[in-house]
Amino acid sequence: MKTTTKSALFTPVEFGAIKLKHRIIMAPLTRSRSVQPNSVPGDLMAKYYSQRASDGGLIIGEATNISLTSRGWFGAPGLYTSEQVQGWKAIVDAVHAKGGVMFAQLWHTGRSSHVSMTGGETPVSASVNPSYWEDPARLTSTPSGWIQPSPHRALTVPEIAAIVEDYRKAAERAKQAGFDGVELHGANGYLIDQFLQDGSNTRTDQYGGSIENRSRLLLEAVDALVSVWGGDRVAVRVGPGGTFNAMHDSNPEPLFSYVAEQLNAFGLAYLHVIEPRVRGNMLIYENQGPVAAEQLREIFKGKLVAAGGFEPDSAEEAIKEDIADAVAFGRHFISNPDLPRRIEEGLPLAEYDRDTFYTFEARGYSDYPSYTPELATR
Secondary structure (H helix, E strand, O other): OOOOOOOHHHOOEEEOOEEEOOOEEEOOOOOOOOEOOOOEOOHHHHHHHHHHOOOOOEEEEEEEEOOHHHOOOOOOOEOOOHHHHHHHHHHHHHHHHOOOEEEEEEEOOOOOOOOOOOOOOOOEEOOOOHHHHHOOOOOEEEOOEEEOOOOOEEOOHHHHHHHHHHHHHHHHHHHHOOOOEEEEEOOOOOHHHHHHOOOOOOOOOOOOOOHHHHOHHHHHHHHHHHHHHOHHHEEEEEOOOOOOOOOOOOOHHHHHHHHHHHHHHHOOOEEEEEOOOEEOOEEOOOOOOOHHHHHHHOOOOOOEEEEOOOOHHHHHHHHHOOOOOEEEEOHHHHHOOOHHHHHHHOOOOOOOOHHHOOOOOOOOOOOOOOOOHHHHOO
């Protein structure tokens, strides 16, 4: 696509307290490159994010654990120690130095974990679903490689309150690290999503049963983040109809419509919507349009970011048709550190290598070059 200065993707937009110069957002991408054993963001991550920062562009940081027991993906960074805060501060400073904006995405993996990741604690969820850990095809990332998750247990009500407090503390640490805001990860089959969807939530207390009850944890977590940042620097990511991590709901449309309606009360910076045409990092329905964004656009009154399976042309169309206010790119940002420039100037996009998405080295991470005329002749 040869874009021009009139391209909708390159018009300014305000997300709450944040002013952006363009609408190409870097999606949160788990890349497993934090320094172990303490899950500290290091120099390699700083280089990677700095490469992808652009003037007036938003980067949503990769999913970041709010506590030791929230971990479930080996190599993912955290925001629960002072060392991690300092590691993130160097990254955010590097992004700011290039005129960029950065949000921290806060994450609890719930049942998608293993005891080797949680300090020996049993993974937790809304309810107990043995089929989740018994399926030999379902694997989670650990220090020993990809193995089946450990059996999980259901959270008690007091434990739920403690996790909400963990979100609040992580939001405070994100502020200490210099982030511009925070995003609650409420999608992809992790803890918040495990409470939302009735395929994983069979509770009979105030956190289960009705749509209102199943949405309670998400809304309590958002309230905790807003108490730290104010609504205009808080965002939420949801995945209506998403099936990643064995998720399903008997009636997802009213569930996510209710969530979007309730979120209107917080004055959020934006609502981040993952399209069900993707499962994890794979596009599974090539001919499906942005159905989730279209549904929630009618309900959510604030800014909306669409994600999942977009190409430059379809992103431009989504903005022009007012389906979304911005589009988050994942795979293309991996292999094109200068993605906004390439789209704006109609330059070719480099191919990404899936085999290096979740490895632990610079190859396939920080070694993708920005565009030069010499690249075009290779």
